[in-house]
Amino acid sequence: MGEKIVVGAGLAGLTAAINLRRLGYEVRVLERRDGIGGPARDMPTGELTYVMADGTPLDLKRIEDYTGIDISPACEPLEGTRIYSFGKRFDTRFPPNVPAYLVERGSRSASLDMHLYRIAVEEGVRFEFNHPLRTRRDFEALPPRSILATGLFRDAFQALGIPFVPVYGFFGQGMLPEEYRGPKVILYMDRYTWDYAFFSTIHGVAGALLFQRKRPLTAEAKRWFPERLARDEGLELPEWHELDVGVLPMGSFSNPRLFHERFILAGTLAGAQDPVLLFGVHGALVTGRIAATAVDDPEAGYREFRKVNRFWRLSYLNRRLIEATFPLGLKVISRAGFGLYPLYAPFALRYAFLIVPGWLRI
Protein backbone atom coordinates (compact mmCIF):
# COMPACT_ATOMS: atom_id res chain seq x y z
CA MET A 1 0.00 0.00 0.00
CA GLY A 2 1.13 3.56 -0.68
CA GLU A 3 2.21 6.36 1.56
CA LYS A 4 -0.20 8.73 3.31
CA ILE A 5 0.63 12.17 4.61
CA VAL A 6 -0.67 13.58 7.87
CA VAL A 7 -0.04 17.26 8.65
CA GLY A 8 0.20 18.08 12.36
CA ALA A 9 1.54 15.86 15.15
CA GLY A 10 -1.11 16.74 17.75
CA LEU A 11 -3.86 14.54 19.20
CA ALA A 12 -5.88 14.17 16.01
CA GLY A 13 -2.88 13.80 13.68
CA LEU A 14 -1.19 11.18 15.85
CA THR A 15 -4.42 9.19 16.27
CA ALA A 16 -4.95 9.29 12.51
CA ALA A 17 -1.35 8.25 11.82
CA ILE A 18 -1.51 5.25 14.18
CA ASN A 19 -4.79 4.10 12.63
CA LEU A 20 -3.47 4.50 9.08
CA ARG A 21 -0.42 2.40 9.93
CA ARG A 22 -2.70 -0.30 11.27
CA LEU A 23 -4.62 -0.21 7.98
CA GLY A 24 -1.33 -1.05 6.28
CA TYR A 25 -0.19 2.35 4.92
CA GLU A 26 3.23 3.87 5.10
CA VAL A 27 2.67 7.11 7.04
CA ARG A 28 4.63 10.35 7.12
CA VAL A 29 3.68 13.10 9.57
CA LEU A 30 4.74 16.67 8.76
CA GLU A 31 5.03 18.84 11.86
CA ARG A 32 5.88 22.53 11.90
CA ARG A 33 7.82 22.46 15.14
CA ASP A 34 11.00 20.71 16.20
CA GLY A 35 9.17 18.13 18.30
CA ILE A 36 5.90 17.02 19.83
CA GLY A 37 3.88 19.44 21.93
CA GLY A 38 0.28 19.85 20.74
CA PRO A 39 -1.07 23.34 21.24
CA ALA A 40 1.34 24.00 24.07
CA ARG A 41 4.80 24.44 22.67
CA ASP A 42 5.62 27.88 21.40
CA MET A 43 6.01 29.66 24.72
CA PRO A 44 9.06 29.06 26.84
CA THR A 45 8.23 30.72 30.16
CA GLY A 46 11.43 31.06 32.12
CA GLU A 47 12.73 27.57 32.84
CA LEU A 48 9.40 25.93 32.16
CA THR A 49 8.02 24.84 28.86
CA TYR A 50 4.44 25.96 28.27
CA VAL A 51 2.39 23.13 29.79
CA MET A 52 -1.39 22.95 29.93
CA ALA A 53 -3.72 20.52 31.62
CA ASP A 54 -6.87 19.92 29.55
CA GLY A 55 -9.88 18.62 31.46
CA THR A 56 -12.39 16.50 29.63
CA PRO A 57 -15.09 13.90 30.06
CA LEU A 58 -13.61 10.66 28.73
CA ASP A 59 -14.84 7.10 28.78
CA LEU A 60 -11.45 5.43 28.51
CA LYS A 61 -12.82 2.04 27.51
CA ARG A 62 -14.96 3.47 24.71
CA ILE A 63 -12.09 5.61 23.43
CA GLU A 64 -9.81 2.59 23.40
CA ASP A 65 -12.37 0.45 21.59
CA TYR A 66 -12.97 3.21 19.02
CA THR A 67 -9.43 4.37 18.33
CA GLY A 68 -7.55 1.18 19.17
CA ILE A 69 -5.38 3.23 21.52
CA ASP A 70 -5.14 2.90 25.30
CA ILE A 71 -4.65 6.45 26.56
CA SER A 72 -5.20 5.64 30.25
CA PRO A 73 -1.49 6.00 31.21
CA ALA A 74 -1.71 9.68 30.24
CA CYS A 75 -4.97 10.44 32.08
CA GLU A 76 -5.43 11.62 35.66
CA PRO A 77 -8.89 11.30 37.22
CA LEU A 78 -10.60 14.65 37.74
CA GLU A 79 -13.13 14.55 40.56
CA GLY A 80 -14.66 17.98 40.21
CA THR A 81 -14.06 21.64 39.55
CA ARG A 82 -14.42 24.88 41.44
CA ILE A 83 -16.31 27.59 39.61
CA TYR A 84 -16.57 31.28 40.35
CA SER A 85 -19.56 32.70 38.53
CA PHE A 86 -19.59 36.50 38.78
CA GLY A 87 -17.99 36.31 42.22
CA LYS A 88 -20.07 33.44 43.65
CA ARG A 89 -18.27 30.19 44.37
CA PHE A 90 -19.55 26.70 43.48
CA ASP A 91 -17.73 23.43 44.17
CA THR A 92 -18.93 20.73 41.81
CA ARG A 93 -18.15 17.02 41.69
CA PHE A 94 -18.61 14.82 38.64
CA PRO A 95 -21.21 12.11 39.27
CA PRO A 96 -20.04 8.47 38.94
CA ASN A 97 -21.62 8.13 35.49
CA VAL A 98 -19.46 10.97 34.09
CA PRO A 99 -15.82 9.90 34.11
CA ALA A 100 -13.62 12.97 33.71
CA TYR A 101 -9.86 13.30 33.40
CA LEU A 102 -7.06 15.77 33.16
CA VAL A 103 -4.45 15.27 30.49
CA GLU A 104 -1.16 17.07 30.29
CA ARG A 105 -0.50 18.78 26.97
CA GLY A 106 2.90 19.79 25.78
CA SER A 107 6.30 18.25 25.23
CA ARG A 108 7.03 16.69 28.61
CA SER A 109 7.21 12.91 28.81
CA ALA A 110 3.93 12.55 30.76
CA SER A 111 1.81 14.43 28.21
CA LEU A 112 -0.90 12.76 26.14
CA ASP A 113 0.82 14.05 23.00
CA MET A 114 4.05 12.23 23.97
CA HIS A 115 2.13 9.08 24.87
CA LEU A 116 0.57 8.97 21.39
CA TYR A 117 3.90 9.81 19.77
CA ARG A 118 5.61 6.84 21.44
CA ILE A 119 2.87 4.52 20.16
CA ALA A 120 3.13 6.03 16.66
CA VAL A 121 6.89 5.48 16.57
CA GLU A 122 6.45 1.86 17.72
CA GLU A 123 3.94 1.37 14.91
CA GLY A 124 6.47 2.65 12.37
CA VAL A 125 5.03 6.12 11.62
CA ARG A 126 7.74 8.44 10.24
CA PHE A 127 8.05 12.07 11.34
CA GLU A 128 9.42 15.14 9.62
CA PHE A 129 9.80 17.92 12.17
CA ASN A 130 10.50 21.55 11.27
CA HIS A 131 8.17 21.12 8.30
CA PRO A 132 5.54 23.89 8.41
CA LEU A 133 2.98 24.24 5.65
CA ARG A 134 2.22 27.94 5.35
CA THR A 135 0.78 28.89 2.01
CA ARG A 136 -1.95 27.61 -0.24
CA ARG A 137 0.76 26.36 -2.58
CA ASP A 138 2.29 24.27 0.25
CA PHE A 139 -1.05 22.56 0.79
CA GLU A 140 -1.73 22.12 -2.93
CA ALA A 141 1.53 20.19 -3.23
CA LEU A 142 0.15 17.46 -0.94
CA PRO A 143 -1.30 14.28 -2.46
CA PRO A 144 -5.12 13.88 -2.50
CA ARG A 145 -6.65 12.55 0.72
CA SER A 146 -3.84 13.83 2.87
CA ILE A 147 -5.06 14.29 6.43
CA LEU A 148 -4.81 17.82 7.83
CA ALA A 149 -4.83 18.07 11.64
CA THR A 150 -3.21 21.40 12.37
CA GLY A 151 -5.20 22.32 15.48
CA LEU A 152 -5.85 25.92 16.44
CA PHE A 153 -2.96 27.30 14.40
CA ARG A 154 -3.95 29.90 11.88
CA ASP A 155 -2.06 28.90 8.72
CA ALA A 156 -4.23 26.07 7.42
CA PHE A 157 -7.49 27.93 8.17
CA GLN A 158 -6.22 30.93 6.25
CA ALA A 159 -4.60 29.08 3.34
CA LEU A 160 -7.71 26.93 2.78
CA GLY A 161 -10.38 29.55 3.50
CA ILE A 162 -11.99 27.77 6.46
CA PRO A 163 -13.98 30.24 8.64
CA PHE A 164 -12.39 30.96 12.02
CA VAL A 165 -12.37 33.38 14.93
CA PRO A 166 -9.16 34.57 16.63
CA VAL A 167 -8.54 33.94 20.33
CA TYR A 168 -6.73 36.40 22.60
CA GLY A 169 -5.10 35.13 25.77
CA PHE A 170 -3.25 36.10 28.92
CA PHE A 171 -1.29 33.22 30.36
CA GLY A 172 0.44 32.61 33.69
CA GLN A 173 2.52 29.66 34.72
CA GLY A 174 4.69 28.42 37.59
CA MET A 175 5.49 25.46 39.78
CA LEU A 176 2.63 24.56 42.09
CA PRO A 177 3.35 25.61 45.70
CA GLU A 178 3.87 22.50 47.87
CA GLU A 179 1.27 23.62 50.38
CA TYR A 180 -1.48 24.02 47.77
CA ARG A 181 -4.36 21.64 48.53
CA GLY A 182 -7.08 23.20 46.35
CA PRO A 183 -8.90 21.80 43.30
CA LYS A 184 -7.04 20.90 40.13
CA VAL A 185 -9.33 22.95 37.93
CA ILE A 186 -10.85 26.34 38.74
CA LEU A 187 -13.04 28.21 36.29
CA TYR A 188 -13.95 31.89 36.39
CA MET A 189 -16.89 33.32 34.52
CA ASP A 190 -17.26 37.05 34.87
CA ARG A 191 -17.91 40.28 33.01
CA TYR A 192 -14.26 40.52 31.93
CA THR A 193 -14.54 37.90 29.20
CA TRP A 194 -17.40 36.23 27.37
CA ASP A 195 -15.35 33.07 27.41
CA TYR A 196 -13.77 32.15 30.72
CA ALA A 197 -10.57 32.12 32.71
CA PHE A 198 -9.22 28.95 34.17
CA PHE A 199 -6.53 27.56 36.37
CA SER A 200 -5.38 23.97 36.08
CA THR A 201 -2.55 21.98 37.50
CA ILE A 202 -0.94 18.71 36.56
CA HIS A 203 2.27 16.91 37.55
CA GLY A 204 3.51 19.81 39.66
CA VAL A 205 2.97 22.60 37.13
CA ALA A 206 0.29 25.25 37.46
CA GLY A 207 -1.08 27.14 34.46
CA ALA A 208 -3.74 29.82 34.21
CA LEU A 209 -5.31 31.24 31.09
CA LEU A 210 -7.72 34.11 30.65
CA PHE A 211 -8.99 34.14 27.11
CA GLN A 212 -11.59 35.59 24.84
CA ARG A 213 -12.50 34.89 21.27
CA LYS A 214 -13.14 37.64 18.70
CA ARG A 215 -12.07 40.67 20.73
CA PRO A 216 -8.90 41.49 22.67
CA LEU A 217 -8.85 41.38 26.45
CA THR A 218 -8.91 44.69 28.25
CA ALA A 219 -6.13 45.86 30.57
CA GLU A 220 -8.66 45.69 33.40
CA ALA A 221 -9.35 42.02 32.67
CA LYS A 222 -5.63 41.25 32.72
CA ARG A 223 -5.32 42.84 36.15
CA TRP A 224 -8.46 41.15 37.44
CA PHE A 225 -7.57 37.50 36.87
CA PRO A 226 -4.16 37.31 38.62
CA GLU A 227 -5.61 39.34 41.50
CA ARG A 228 -8.58 37.03 41.92
CA LEU A 229 -6.43 33.89 41.82
CA ALA A 230 -4.20 35.34 44.52
CA ARG A 231 -7.08 36.53 46.68
CA ASP A 232 -9.42 33.54 46.30
CA GLU A 233 -6.93 30.71 46.18
CA GLY A 234 -3.58 32.06 47.38
CA LEU A 235 -2.13 31.27 43.97
CA GLU A 236 0.51 33.69 42.77
CA LEU A 237 2.03 32.73 39.46
CA PRO A 238 5.38 34.36 38.84
CA GLU A 239 5.07 35.08 35.13
CA TRP A 240 2.21 36.34 33.02
CA HIS A 241 2.38 36.83 29.25
CA GLU A 242 0.17 37.92 26.41
CA LEU A 243 -0.61 34.79 24.41
CA ASP A 244 -1.76 34.40 20.83
CA VAL A 245 -3.87 31.32 21.55
CA GLY A 246 -4.63 30.80 17.88
CA VAL A 247 -7.98 30.48 16.15
CA LEU A 248 -11.17 28.52 16.70
CA PRO A 249 -13.30 26.79 14.08
CA MET A 250 -16.36 28.83 15.04
CA GLY A 251 -16.76 31.29 12.21
CA SER A 252 -19.93 29.80 10.75
CA PHE A 253 -22.75 27.30 11.31
CA SER A 254 -21.18 25.11 8.61
CA ASN A 255 -17.81 24.76 10.29
CA PRO A 256 -17.52 21.08 11.15
CA ARG A 257 -16.23 19.45 7.98
CA LEU A 258 -14.50 16.16 7.36
CA PHE A 259 -13.68 16.97 3.75
CA HIS A 260 -12.34 20.20 2.37
CA GLU A 261 -11.26 20.33 -1.27
CA ARG A 262 -9.01 17.26 -1.77
CA PHE A 263 -8.22 16.93 1.92
CA ILE A 264 -9.52 15.06 4.92
CA LEU A 265 -9.65 17.13 8.11
CA ALA A 266 -9.39 16.09 11.75
CA GLY A 267 -9.41 17.68 15.19
CA THR A 268 -9.84 21.41 15.65
CA LEU A 269 -9.41 22.14 11.94
CA ALA A 270 -12.40 19.82 11.31
CA GLY A 271 -14.43 21.75 13.89
CA ALA A 272 -14.44 18.87 16.38
CA GLN A 273 -14.63 21.11 19.40
CA ASP A 274 -17.65 22.06 21.44
CA PRO A 275 -18.46 25.72 20.68
CA VAL A 276 -19.31 26.77 24.24
CA LEU A 277 -16.65 25.42 26.63
CA LEU A 278 -14.20 24.32 23.89
CA PHE A 279 -13.76 20.70 24.92
CA GLY A 280 -11.60 19.42 22.07
CA VAL A 281 -9.55 16.49 23.33
CA HIS A 282 -12.37 13.97 22.89
CA GLY A 283 -13.25 15.20 19.41
CA ALA A 284 -9.61 15.23 18.30
CA LEU A 285 -9.12 11.57 19.23
CA VAL A 286 -12.42 10.51 17.67
CA THR A 287 -12.01 12.45 14.42
CA GLY A 288 -8.39 11.29 14.11
CA ARG A 289 -9.75 7.78 13.87
CA ILE A 290 -12.58 8.86 11.52
CA ALA A 291 -10.14 10.64 9.19
CA ALA A 292 -8.09 7.43 8.85
CA THR A 293 -11.29 5.47 8.04
CA ALA A 294 -12.25 8.09 5.43
CA VAL A 295 -9.07 7.51 3.43
CA ASP A 296 -10.40 4.14 2.26
CA ASP A 297 -14.11 4.68 2.76
CA PRO A 298 -15.18 8.36 2.53
CA GLU A 299 -18.88 7.55 2.92
CA ALA A 300 -18.43 5.55 6.11
CA GLY A 301 -16.17 8.31 7.44
CA TYR A 302 -18.74 10.98 6.62
CA ARG A 303 -21.54 9.06 8.33
CA GLU A 304 -19.46 8.74 11.48
CA PHE A 305 -18.44 12.38 11.35
CA ARG A 306 -22.05 13.55 11.15
CA LYS A 307 -22.98 11.29 14.03
CA VAL A 308 -20.29 12.55 16.37
CA ASN A 309 -21.02 16.22 15.58
CA ARG A 310 -24.80 15.90 15.79
CA PHE A 311 -25.25 18.60 18.44
CA TRP A 312 -22.67 21.06 17.14
CA ARG A 313 -25.10 23.54 15.56
CA LEU A 314 -27.34 23.64 18.59
CA SER A 315 -24.35 24.26 20.78
CA TYR A 316 -23.06 26.95 18.42
CA LEU A 317 -26.45 28.65 18.58
CA ASN A 318 -26.21 28.65 22.40
CA ARG A 319 -22.82 30.20 22.11
CA ARG A 320 -24.14 32.99 19.86
CA LEU A 321 -26.91 33.66 22.38
CA ILE A 322 -24.37 34.01 25.18
CA GLU A 323 -22.45 36.56 23.10
CA ALA A 324 -25.60 38.48 22.16
CA THR A 325 -26.76 38.76 25.78
CA PHE A 326 -23.35 39.15 27.45
CA PRO A 327 -22.78 39.71 30.34
CA LEU A 328 -26.29 39.21 31.73
CA GLY A 329 -26.97 36.01 29.78
CA LEU A 330 -23.75 34.40 30.95
CA LYS A 331 -24.43 35.41 34.52
CA VAL A 332 -27.96 34.00 34.55
CA ILE A 333 -27.02 30.77 32.74
CA SER A 334 -23.91 30.07 34.79
CA ARG A 335 -25.43 30.98 38.17
CA ALA A 336 -28.51 28.86 37.48
CA GLY A 337 -26.48 26.04 35.94
CA PHE A 338 -24.04 25.72 38.82
CA GLY A 339 -26.56 26.57 41.54
CA LEU A 340 -28.91 23.77 40.45
CA TYR A 341 -26.02 21.42 39.67
CA PRO A 342 -26.56 19.05 42.65
CA LEU A 343 -30.17 18.51 41.57
CA TYR A 344 -29.60 17.61 37.92
CA ALA A 345 -25.99 16.46 37.70
CA PRO A 346 -26.46 12.79 38.74
CA PHE A 347 -28.86 12.03 35.90
CA ALA A 348 -28.50 14.90 33.40
CA LEU A 349 -24.81 15.82 33.25
CA ARG A 350 -24.00 12.72 31.25
CA TYR A 351 -26.39 13.97 28.55
CA ALA A 352 -25.37 17.62 28.87
CA PHE A 353 -21.94 16.51 27.67
CA LEU A 354 -23.49 15.47 24.35
CA ILE A 355 -22.15 18.86 23.22
CA VAL A 356 -18.68 17.25 23.33
CA PRO A 357 -18.06 15.79 19.86
CA GLY A 358 -18.41 12.02 20.02
CA TRP A 359 -19.42 11.78 23.69
CA LEU A 360 -21.80 8.75 24.09
CA ARG A 361 -21.86 8.36 20.29
CA ILE A 362 -18.83 6.15 19.72
Ligand SMILES: Cc1cc2nc3c(=O)[nH]c(=O)nc-3n(C[C@H](O)[C@H](O)[C@H](O)COP(=O)(O)OP(=O)(O)OC[C@H]3O[C@@H](n4cnc5c(N)ncnc54)[C@H](O)[C@@H]3O)c2cc1C
Ligand atom coordinates in the same frame (compact mmCIF):
# COMPACT_ATOMS: atom_id res chain seq x y z
C1 LIG B 1 -8.08 28.24 25.52
C2 LIG B 1 -8.33 26.79 25.23
C3 LIG B 1 -8.56 25.90 26.27
C4 LIG B 1 -8.82 24.56 26.02
N1 LIG B 1 -9.07 23.71 27.05
C5 LIG B 1 -9.47 22.47 26.78
C6 LIG B 1 -9.87 21.59 27.84
O1 LIG B 1 -9.77 21.91 29.03
N2 LIG B 1 -10.33 20.36 27.50
C7 LIG B 1 -10.42 19.95 26.20
O2 LIG B 1 -10.91 18.84 25.93
N3 LIG B 1 -10.00 20.74 25.20
C8 LIG B 1 -9.54 21.98 25.46
N4 LIG B 1 -9.16 22.79 24.43
C9 LIG B 1 -9.15 22.27 23.06
C10 LIG B 1 -7.99 21.31 22.76
O3 LIG B 1 -6.77 21.84 23.22
C11 LIG B 1 -7.90 21.10 21.26
O4 LIG B 1 -9.19 20.91 20.75
C12 LIG B 1 -7.05 19.88 20.88
O5 LIG B 1 -5.72 20.15 21.20
C13 LIG B 1 -7.19 19.63 19.41
O6 LIG B 1 -6.25 18.70 18.96
P1 LIG B 1 -5.69 18.81 17.48
O7 LIG B 1 -5.00 17.53 17.20
O8 LIG B 1 -6.75 19.27 16.56
O9 LIG B 1 -4.62 19.98 17.54
P2 LIG B 1 -3.25 20.10 18.34
O10 LIG B 1 -3.19 19.10 19.41
O11 LIG B 1 -3.08 21.52 18.64
O12 LIG B 1 -2.15 19.68 17.25
C14 LIG B 1 -1.90 20.42 16.08
C15 LIG B 1 -0.49 20.12 15.61
O13 LIG B 1 -0.34 20.59 14.29
C16 LIG B 1 0.89 21.32 14.17
N5 LIG B 1 0.71 22.30 13.09
C17 LIG B 1 -0.11 23.38 13.15
N6 LIG B 1 -0.08 24.05 11.99
C18 LIG B 1 0.79 23.39 11.17
C19 LIG B 1 1.23 23.61 9.84
N7 LIG B 1 0.76 24.65 9.12
N8 LIG B 1 2.14 22.76 9.32
C20 LIG B 1 2.60 21.70 10.06
N9 LIG B 1 2.20 21.44 11.32
C21 LIG B 1 1.29 22.27 11.88
C22 LIG B 1 1.06 21.94 15.54
O14 LIG B 1 2.38 22.32 15.78
C23 LIG B 1 0.57 20.83 16.46
O15 LIG B 1 1.59 19.91 16.78
C24 LIG B 1 -8.85 24.11 24.68
C25 LIG B 1 -8.57 25.00 23.63
C26 LIG B 1 -8.33 26.33 23.90
C27 LIG B 1 -8.09 27.28 22.77
